[in-house]
Amino acid sequence: MLAHLPILQVIVPLMAAPACLILSRPKLVWLFTLLVSTITFFISIFLLQQVMSTGTVSYELGGWSPPWGIEYRIDKLNAFIALIISGVSTVVLLAAQTSIEKEIPENKQTLFYILYLLSLTGMLGIVTTGDAFNVFVFLEISSLSAYSLIALGKDRRALWASFQYLIMGTIGATFILIGIGLMYQMTGTLNMVDLAARLPEVAETRTVTTAYVFFIIGVCLKLALFPLHFWLPNAYTYAPSIVTTFFAATSTKVAAYLLIRFTFSIFGVSFSFTTLPMETLFLALGLLGIFVASTVAIYQQNVKHVFAYSSVAQIGYMIVGFSMSTHAGLSAMLLHMFNHALMKGALFLALGAVMYRIGSTRIDDFRGLGRQMPLTMAAIVIGGLSLIGVPLTVGFVSKWYLVTAAIDKGWWPVAGLVLLGSLLAVVYVWRIVETAYFKTPITGKDPVKEAPMAFLLPVWMLVLANVYFGIDTRMTVEVATGAAQSLFGVAP
Amino acid sequence: MTMILGLYNYWIVIVLMMIGFYIIIAHGHLIKKIVGLNIFQISVFIFYISLGKVDGGTAPIWQEGIILYSNPLPHVLILTAIVVGIATTALGLALTVRIKEAYGSVNEDEIQAMDNQVMASQEKEPQQC
Numbered sequence: 328m329l330a331h332l333p334i335l336q337v338i339v340p341l342m343a344a345p346a347c348l349i350l351s352r353p354k355l356v357w358l359f360t361l362l363v364s365t366i367t368f369f370i371s372i373f374l375l376q377q378v379m380s381t382g383t384v385s386y387e388l389g390g391w392s393p394p395w396g397i398e399y400r401i402d403k404l405n406a407f408i409a410l411i412i413s414g415v416s417t418v419v420l421l422a423a424q425t426s427i428e429k430e431i432p433e434n435k436q437t438l439f440y441i442l443y444l445l446s447l448t449g450m451l452g453i454v455t456t457g458d459a460f461n462v463f464v465f466l467e468i469s470s471l472s473a474y475s476l477i478a479l480g481k482d483r484r485a486l487w488a489s490f491q492y493l494i495m496g497t498i499g500a501t502f503i504l505i506g507i508g509l510m511y512q513m514t515g516t517l518n519m520v521d522l523a524a525r526l527p528e529v530a531e532t533r534t535v536t537t538a539y540v541f542f543i544i545g546v547c548l549k550l551a552l553f554p555l556h557f558w559l560p561n562a563y564t565y566a567p568s569i570v571t572t573f574f575a576a577t578s579t580k581v582a583a584y585l586l587i588r589f590t591f592s593i594f595g596v597s598f599s600f601t602t603l604p605m606e607t608l609f610l611a612l613g614l615l616g617i618f619v620a621s622t623v624a625i626y627q628q629n630v631k632h633v634f635a636y637s638s639v640a641q642i643g644y645m646i647v648g649f650s651m652s653t654h655a656g657l658s659a660m661l662l663h664m665f666n667h668a669l670m671k672g673a674l675f676l677a678l679g680a681v682m683y684r685i686g687s688t689r690i691d692d693f694r695g696l697g698r699q700m701p702l703t704m705a706a707i708v709i710g711g712l713s714l715i716g717v718p719l720t721v722g723f724v725s726k727w728y729l730v731t732a733a734i735d736k737g738w739w740p741v742a743g744l745v746l747l748g749s750l751l752a753v754v755y756v757w758r759i760v761e762t763a764y765f766k767t768p769i770t771g772k773d774p775v776k777e778a779p780m781a782f783l784l785p786v787w788m789l790v791l792a793n794v795y796f797g798i799d800t801r802m803t804v805e806v807a808t809g810a811a812q813s814l815f816g817v818a819p
Numbered sequence: 820m821t822m823i824l825g826l827y828n829y830w831i832v833i834v835l836m837m838i839g840f841y842i843i844i845a846h847g848h849l850i851k852k853i854v855g856l857n858i859f860q861i862s863v864f865i866f867y868i869s870l871g872k873v874d875g876g877t878a879p880i881w882q883e884g885i886i887l888y889s890n891p892l893p894h895v896l897i898l899t900a901i902v903v904g905i906a907t908t909a910l911g912l913a914l915t916v917r918i919k920e921a922y923g924s925v926n927e928d929e930i931q932a933m934d935n936q937v938m939a940s941q942e943k944e945p946q947q948c
Contacts, residue, residue, distance in 0.1 A: 460899075464903070467906075467907075471903075471910060474914070484937075486914060486921055486922075487922075487930055487934065489914055490914045490918060493907065498859070500903075501860055501863055504900060505866065508893070511870070511892075511893065628938075
C-alpha cells in the first residue's frame with residue numbers, strides 16, 4: 328500500500344471523478360470531493376516526509392522498469408509542489424458548496440465537482456510523473472477541465488474568457504508536444520532521468536535548442552509569463568470564485584514546476600543558461616512583468632482584476648528568482664511559489680465571500696464593507712500586506728530571500744527594482760483598503776452581513792498560515808533549499 | 820536540394836503549422852479559429868508519425884525474414900494526442916454555441932466590442948450616484 332502512494336495520489340481523484348455521478352446530490356458530492364482531496368493531501372504530506380528522510384522515491388507503473396515503462400518519480404521538488412496543490416485544494420473546497428450555491432445552477436453543481444477533481448488529477452499528475460509524454464497528457468486533462476470550469480462563471484464574459492484561454496492554452500500545449508517530440512527524436516527516450524543522461528551528448532545540435540525553445544514557450548504560455556499573460560486576467564475574473572481561488576493558487580505553480588524541472592534537471596544549467604541567453608531573457612521578462620502588471624493592477628475597477636494582474640506580477644518575481652540560476656535564487660523562487668499560493672488563496676477566497684454577500688467584486692461596491700464584513704476585510708488586509716511583503720507575513724520571507732539572492736549574485740539594481748515593485752503593490756492594496764474602510768457606504772443599500780462560517784474558516788486558515796509561515800520559516804525554507812540543492816546536485 | 824527533398828516531411832509540417840497558426844491569428848470567426856487550431860495540431864501529429872518511420876522498415880508486426888521495423892512508439896503517442904485534439908475541438912465548439920447564445924455573435928471583434936461597452940458603462944456608473 329505504502330509503496331503505491333505516488334500513483335494513488337493521481338488515481339484516487341481520477342477514479343473519484345466519475346464516481347461523483349453516482350452520488351448525484353450536490354451536498355454529498357461536495358463531502359465526497361472534500362474527502363478525496365483530503366486523502367491526496369495526506370498522501371502528499373506522507374510522501375514529502377518520506378522524501379525528506381530517505382531520498383527520491385521511484386515508482387514503476389505496472390511493474391515495467393524504466394526507461395521502458397512509465398516511471399513516477401518523487402523528489403523534494405515535486406513532493407513540495409504536490410503538497411501546495413493538494414493542501415490549497417482541500418482548504419478551498421471547505422468553502423466550495425456555500426460559494427457555488429449562489430454562483431452555479433443546481434443541476435450543474437455535481438458536474439462542477441467532477442471537473443474540479445479532474446483538474447486536481449491533472450495537476451498532481453504533471454507534478455508526480457517522471458515521463459515527458461505523461462506531462463502532456465496530464466497537462467491536457469487539467470487544461471480541458473480548467474476551460475470548462477471557467478466557462479461555468481455567471482457572467483457571459485466567462486465564456487469568452489474561457490474560449491480565449493482554450494485557444495492560447497492549446498497553442499501552448501501543442502508547443503510543448505513539439506518540444507517533447509524533438510527531444511524524443513534526438514534521444515529516443517521519454518523518461519526524464521534518461522533524457523537528462525542522454526541530452527548532453529547531443530546538446531550541440533540545433534534540434535535540441537529548438538526542442539528547448541518550443542517547450543519553454545509552451546510552458547510560459549501556461550505560466551502566463553508577461554507578455555504571454557493575456558488570457559489570465561479575464562479568465563480569473565469571470566470564473567466562479569472557487570475556481571479562481573484554486574487556479575490562482577495552483578495552476579501557475581504547476582507551469583513554474585515544469586519550467587524548473589525541464590530547465591534544471593533535464594536540460595541542465597550549463598545548457599539553458601550558458602549556451603542559451605536565458606538569464607538575460609528571463610530577467611528582463613520577469614522585471615517587465617512585475618512593473619507592467621502591477622501598474623495595470625492599480626487602474627482596475629474590479630478587485631478580482633486587481634489581484635489577477637497582481638498574480639502576473641508575482642509570476643514576475645518567481646521568474647526573477649529563476650533567472651539567477653543560483654541555488655539561492657531557485658530557493659527564493661520555490662519559497663515564493665509556496666507563499667504566493669497562501670496569499671492568493673486567502674485573497675481570492677475572501678473575495679469569494681464578498682461575492683457571496685454582495686454579488687459583485689467591483690471596487691465601488693466595497694464601500695463600507697470594512698464595518699459590515701470586518702473579518703473578511705481583515706483577511707483581505709492581511710493578505711494584501713503579505714502581497715506587499717510586510718514583515719511577519721510570508722510575503723516578507725520570499726522577498727527577503729529573493730533580495731539576498733540578488734545581492735549574492737551581485738545584482739544590486741535587481742534587488743532595488745524588486746523592492747520598488749513592492750511599492751506598486753502598496754498602491755493597489757491601499758486602494759481597496761481605502762474604499763472598504765474610509766469611504767462612506769452608498770446610502771439606501773441594505774447593510775451587508777458578515778460572511779458565513781463556511782467562508783470564514785478556510786479564509787482564516789489561509790490567513791493564519793500566511794502569518795505562521797511568515798514567522799516560523801523552518802519547514803518551508805528547509806524544503807525549498809533542499810529541493811534547490813537536489814536540482815543543482817551540490818551543496819550550496 | 821537534399822535539404823528540400825530529403826526532409827520533405829518536415830516542410831509539410833512547417834507549412835501546415837504556419838497555415839493553422841495564421842488562421843488562428845487572422846480570422847475573427849470563432850469556428851474558423853477552431854479549424855485553424857485543428858490544422859495546427861494536425862501538423863504536429865504528422866511530425867510525430869513521420870518521426871517513427873524508418874526508411875525501408877515495415878509495420879512493427881513480427882514476421883520471419885524481416886529485420887527492419889518502423890518505430891511504433893510515436894504512433895501510439897499520437898493516438899493519445901489525437902484524442903486530446905478531438906476533446907479540445909468538441910469543447911471549443913460547445914463554447915462557441917454558448918457564446919452564440921449569450922452574445923448573439925461568433926465574431927471576435929463584435930464580442931470584444933460588446934465587452935468593452937459593458938466595461939465602459941460600469942466605470943461611469945459610480946459618478947451618477
